[in-house]
Amino acid sequence: MRVPKNLGxxxxxxxxxxxxxxxxxxxxxxxxxxxIRGIGRARYRFVLVTHKPIVPNPSMTATKVPDATPxxxxxxxxxxxxxxxxxxxxxxxxxxxxxxxxxxxxxHLRTTAPGLGQVETDELYAGVDKRGAHYVFPxxxxxxxxxxxxxxxEQDVAVCRDKFPSLVCRPIGAQxxxxxxxxxxxxxEGENGIGVASEKHYKLVPADELTEADLAxxxxxxxxxxxxxxxxxxxxxxxxxxxxxxxxxxxxSGRRHExxxxxxxxxxxxxxxARC
Numbered sequence: 096m097r098v099p100k101n102l103g104x105x106x107x108x109x110x111x112x113x114x115x116x117x118x119x120x121x122x123x124x125x126x127x128x129x130x131i132r133g134i135g136r137a138r139y140r141f142v143l144v145t146h147k148p149i150v151p152n153p154s155m156t157a158t159k160v161p162d163a164t165p166x167x168x169x170x171x172x173x174x175x176x177x178x179x180x181x182x183x184x185x186x187x188x189x190x191x192x193x194x195x196x197x198x199x200x201x202x203h204l205r206t207t208a209p210g211l212g213q214v215e216t217d218e219l220y221a222g223v224d225k226r227g228a229h230y231v232f233p234x235x236x237x238x239x240x241x242x243x244x245x246x247x248x249e250q251d252v253a254v255c256r257d258k259f260p261s262l263v264c265r266p267i268g269a270q271x272x273x274x275x276x277x278x279x280x281x282x283x284e285g286e287n288g289i290g291v292a293s294e295k296h297y298k299l300v301p302a303d304e305l306t307e308a309d310l311a312x313x314x315x316x317x318x319x320x321x322x323x324x325x326x327x328x329x330x331x332x333x334x335x336x337x338x339x340x341x342x343x344x345x346x347x348s349g350r351r352h353e354x355x356x357x358x359x360x361x362x363x364x365x366x367x368x369a370r371c
Contacts, residue, residue: 106131106139111244130246136212147290149243151270151278155296159309160186162275162299179236179269179277180218182299189267192279192295195222195230208253216251221262231255231262236269243268248282248289275299 099105109115110131123129128146131139164185172178180202183189189197200219208214220232233251237243248266255264266289268280276298283292 110139110246112241132246133211133214133250135210136207138212144245145287147245149245149268149270149280149291151272151296152294155278155294157276157296157298159300159305160188160191160297161302161305162186164299179238179271180234182277183234183236183269184218186297186299188269188277188279188297189220189232189234190222191297192267193222193230193232193265193281195224195232197222197230197232200231204254206254206258208250208257211250211253214250214254216247216254220267229262230265231259232265232267234267234269237271239271239273243270243280245289252284252289272296 114120115129119129123143123146126146127143130142130144132142134140164182168181168185172181184199187197197220200221202218204216204219206214216233217236218234220234222230222232224230233255235243235247235251248268251266252264255262255266266282268282270278270280272278276296278294278296280291281293282289
């Protein structure tokens with residue numbers, strides 16, 4: 096076997112991009128898989144977890160969005176993650192997907208996270224909703240040949256908890272699935288670790304290709320199915336039981352508590368609290 100020039104590239108590839116060799120995968124057992132998690136600077140550990148690949152749903156329809164990518168960017172965009180990042184940014188797909196006004200904070204943030212060592216996030220967005228609640232959206236983007244990694248999502252969450260403890264962290268994944276079609280995922284942390292909370296596909300098309308049918312309201316996405324001020328699926332949010340009582344959704348994660356904590360201090364809820 097030829098020794099690689101950079102041993103670090105081997106670890107990086109198997110953590111984030113490539114499948115582990117079959118001889119290693121077979122030791123995991125049915126329904127399980129091995130992850131390589133960081134446990135400090137230049138230190139790693141194999142961890143056996145339930146196999147939950149992040150793969151775009153092939154039967155999901157794509158929502159058409161007018162392509163706002165500048166022509167010169169489309170001409171010269173490279174095939175690595177830089178192209179998806181630019182396309183997401185120019186078309187404001189993170190805003191469309193999350194229902195929050197989002198702003199690119201930093202690209203390729205390389206930093207350290209407690210207990211993990213050095214990590215890198217493709218892009219960070221900061222966002223604000225109509226009630227004034229603030230969010231941080233760490234984003235991982237992949238081209239068609241690469242795959243999203245749950246390890247990277249875990250690292251994104253750890254970085255946001257360390258660097259932005261007062262913001263609600265909503266990790267996002269983006270995967271190109273076909274020509275001008277992008278799958279977006281939002282992840283949530285529950286009892287069994289991090290998993291996919293929502294998925295949506297978007298197809299970028301010239302504006303003159305949009306029809307009246309494309310622009311018609313969709314019944315299944317009426318305002319009643321979304322939290323009225325943020326556009327976040329209701330299952331991801333705490334529910335207001337009464338003007339004076341906030342209660343997390345059963346089986347929810349700590350992130351729901353963070354969201355409800357921010358929302359209950361909005362102007363509307365301050366007035367409610369004054370009556371309690």
